[in-house]
Amino acid sequence: MPHTSTPRPSVGRIVHYLSHGTPARPDGSQAFPPQCRAAIVTEVDPDDPDRVGLQVFNPTGNFMRPLAAGGSSRDEGQEQGGTWHWPERV
Numbered sequence: 497m498p499h500t501s502t503p504r505p506s507v508g509r510i511v512h513y514l515s516h517g518t519p520a521r522p523d524g525s526q527a528f529p530p531q532c533r534a535a536i537v538t539e540v541d542p543d544d545p546d547r548v549g550l551q552v553f554n555p556t557g558n559f560m561r562p563l564a565a566g567g568s569s570r571d572e573g574q575e576q577g578g579t580w581h582w583p584e585r586v
């Protein structure tokens with residue numbers, strides 16, 4: 497494994513969940529674009545360690561995304577809503 501690889505998720509780690517945002521307008525813009533939300537890993541798919549269950553913490557409410565409902569896959573490129581990535585270093 498190259499030393500630049502990021503760690504695998506494990507239960508209890510804090511990650512970012514990328515919200516879906518609102519549907520794109522005809523010009524391609526969105527009233528509410530996808531946003532990073534805090535989330536805690538609640539379970540890890542043993543067959544695909546990059547697919548996890550999450551508890552997502554929105555500013556106005558929380559929701560669960562368990563593996564049983566499809567879970568969340570990893571997308572470090574942050575192009576796809578509904579995915580997770582490691583929090584950006586700022």
Ligand SMILES: [Zn+2]
Nearest residue numbers: 512532583584
């Ligand atoms: Zn993020």
